[in-house]
Amino acid sequence: MTRPVTAAGATAVSAPVPVREDLGRLSGYHSPQVDVQVRLNTNESPLPPPPGWTEALQKAVAEIPFNRYPDRQANRLRAALADHHGVTVDEVFCANGSNEVLQCLLLAYGGPGRTSVAFEPTYALHSHIARLTGTGVVQGNRAADFTVDPRELRRVLGEAEATVTFFCSPNNPTGTLEPYANVEAALALSGGLVVVDEAYGPFSGRSAVALRDGPYGDRLVVVTSFSKTWSLAGLRLGYAIATPAVVEALESVALPYHVDAFTQEAGRVALGFAGEVQERVQSIVQDRERMQQRLARLPVDQWPSQANFVLFRPLHKDGHEVWQQLVERSVLVRDTSGWPGLEGCLRVTVGSPEENDRFVSALEEVLR
Ligand code: PMP
Numbered sequence: 001m002t003r004p005v006t007a008a009g010a011t012a013v014s015a016p017v018p019v020r021e022d023l024g025r026l027s028g029y030h031s032p033q034v035d036v037q038v039r040l041n042t043n044e045s046p047l048p049p050p051p052g053w054t055e056a057l058q059k060a061v062a063e064i065p066f067n068r069y070p071d072r073q074a075n076r077l078r079a080a081l082a083d084h085h086g087v088t089v090d091e092v093f094c095a096n097g098s099n100e101v102l103q104c105l106l107l108a109y110g111g112p113g114r115t116s117v118a119f120e121p122t123y124a125l126h127s128h129i130a131r132l133t134g135t136g137v138v139q140g141n142r143a144a145d146f147t148v149d150p151r152e153l154r155r156v157l158g159e160a161e162a163t164v165t166f167f168c169s170p171n172n173p174t175g176t177l178e179p180y181a182n183v184e185a186a187l188a189l190s191g192g193l194v195v196v197d198e199a200y201g202p203f204s205g206r207s208a209v210a211l212r213d214g215p216y217g218d219r220l221v222v223v224t225s226f227s228k229t230w231s232l233a234g235l236r237l238g239y240a241i242a243t244p245a246v247v248e249a250l251e252s253v254a255l256p257y258h259v260d261a262f263t264q265e266a267g268r269v270a271l272g273f274a275g276e277v278q279e280r281v282q283s284i285v286q287d288r289e290r291m292q293q294r295l296a297r298l299p300v301d302q303w304p305s306q307a308n309f310v311l312f313r314p315l316h317k318d319g320h321e322v323w324q325q326l327v328e329r330s331v332l333v334r335d336t337s338g339w340p341g342l343e344g345c346l347r348v349t350v351g352s353p354e355e356n357d358r359f360v361s362a363l364e365e366v367l368r
Contacts, residue, residue, distance in 0.1 A: 022131070037330040038351065038358045043172070043200070043309050045231035045284070046352040050276040053269060060265045070261035073251075077264045080271045081239055085209055090244040093251065094259050094267070098199055098225035098238025103129050105221065105240070107253040109163045109193055110135030117162040117190075119148045121174060121341040123197060126166040138162065142341065146174040146303060148182050154189060163192040169208065170200045173336050173347045175305030177204055180211060187216035193246070195221045199238075202229040202281050203288075204306035209241055218243045228308060229281050230270055237267045284308050288350040294360045299367055309349045311336070314367060319344035322366055329362035 078092040085092075095101045106129050110116055115136040118126040127137045140156035143149045148167075157165065165186050169178035178196070186194045196208040201224055208222050221242040227233035237259070240250065270277075288305060295302050295312055302312040314322045319337030323346055326333055334347040348359055 022134075032335075034327055034332050036327060036332040038355045039332050040349040040351050040355060040359055041332045041334045041347075042233075043228060043307070043349045044233045045228060045280070045308070046350070046355060047231050047280055047284075049231040049270065050273045052276070053273050056269045056272065057266055060269050061262065064261045064265060066261065068261075069257050070259065070264055072257055074259050074264050077259070077268045078239075080268045084271050084274065085241055087209070087241055088244075090247055091241055093240045093242065093247045094264075095238055095240075095250075095254060096258050096263070097227065097236040098197070098223050099125055099129070100254070100258065101223050101238045101240045101250070102126065102195075102197070103133070104250045104253050105164060105193065105195060105223075106130050106133040106135050108249040114163045115160050116164040116166065117156055117160050118166040119152070119156075121146070121336075121339055122166065123168045123172045123199075124339075126168070126197070130164075135164070142171075142174075146171060146176040147179055150182065150185060153182055153185055157186060157189040160190075161192075162190050165190055165192060165194045166197060167195065168197040168199075169206075170204050170305065170307035172200065172307070173309070173334065173339075173342065173345075174303055174311050175307045175309055176303055177206070177306045180208065183208055183211060183220070184214060187211075187214075187219055191219075193219050193221050195223060197223050199223070199225040200228055200307035200309075202278070203285055203308050206306075212241070221246060226267060226270065230277055231280065232266070232270060235263055235266050237263050284350050287353060287356055290353075291348075291350055291356050291360065295363075298360075298363060300363075309334075309347050311342070311345055311347050313345045317367060319346055322346060322363070325366040326359070326362050329358075329365065331359050331362045333359070 074094045077094055078089045081092045082089045095104060110130055110133050112134040115138055116130040117138045119140040119142050130137045138160040140152050167178045167183055183194060183196055201207050211217055212220050221240050223240045226235055226237040292310060299315040300312045302310055320335060323335040336342045336345050336347050
């Protein structure tokens with residue numbers, strides 16, 4: 001691009017265009033990537049997707065007319081997901097990762113003059129995307145066991161007039177399950193949407209989808225992801241299950257063709273491997289239990305996890321220092337030690353058995 005030249009011959013350079021003022025106050029959500037051998041910081045699956053999926057996908061991809069825009073409604077994928085969950089096609093909304101589902105929810109139901117509620121510590125993007133979309137954020141606090149105390153729920157929802165209330169179950173980064181009584185109470189207390197983020201849901205064997213049949217179930221939105229249990233973080237596919245009216249609202253704020261033809265096919269084909277994926281989920285859960293048994297023998301506090309990660313706190317050593325010393329041993333975990341309500345805590349993803357061994361041995365050494 002050529003720059004305009006002034007009469008004097010010097011290139012005219014204007015002042016940088018200021019970005020939105022409120023963005024300056026929002027730092028992005030990043031897990032620092034460090035060059036290490038053992039990466040246990042972003043809750044991915046240690047296993048690649050089933051080999052049969054790759055083969056079936058190759059065949060499906062050969063049939064995609066790539067010169068054409070994809071099906072804007074992602075109908076085949078949505079039909080397969082509807083089948084998988086026992087709901088109807090018009091109750092499924094797909095997006096480019098479940099983060100995009102959250103963004104669409106806040107674009108449609110948040111925005112200036114509206115309020116969202118999240119109970120901290122929880123998945124940071126619930127509040128972060130709310131702020132990006134100009135939605136007010138009210139943060140309640142979780143109790144010491146990281147569930148939401150019903151009194152705190154009543155206090156916060158009584159004051160907030162929230163149009164969107166977030167729960168995360170199992171909760172990232174604590175791994176704990178949200179009692180469904182809280183979800184039901186939130187539906188009764190607020191007139192807004194209640195979102196249950198189940199990105200890690202299948203590791204717990206439980207889903208809030210069943211609550212849609214209960215009182216105010218028409219305001220419940222369950223969000224989940226292909227990134228964790230389906231071993232498909234690289235694909236970028238997430239979805240919501242909600243009433244047709246909510247799905248329609250989400251469609252109206254999503255960009256046209258936001259789920260490309262490849263992703264639609266890849267997700268649809270993956271659903272044919274649900275049995276194999278479930279076996280992998282079971283084996284990760286067993287590895288998590290083994291990891292927790294080993295952590296129990298070390299000087300750390302830990303919380304019961306229903307996900308593919310464990311939150312722990314070294315008892316006699318500074319959390320950030322432990323993180324650093326693990327990095328020096330080529331093991332990367334998530335440093336949550338500076339997050340409000342998580343002072344001194346670290347979060348480790350359950351990796352392959354070899355990676356878990358490397359992590360526990362390194363931690364033993366660091367804490368010795
Ligand atoms: N929700 C929760 C609770 C998460 O931990 C994550 C991933 N870190 C997401 C949603 C987003 O997942 P994705 O966009 O990869 O589907």
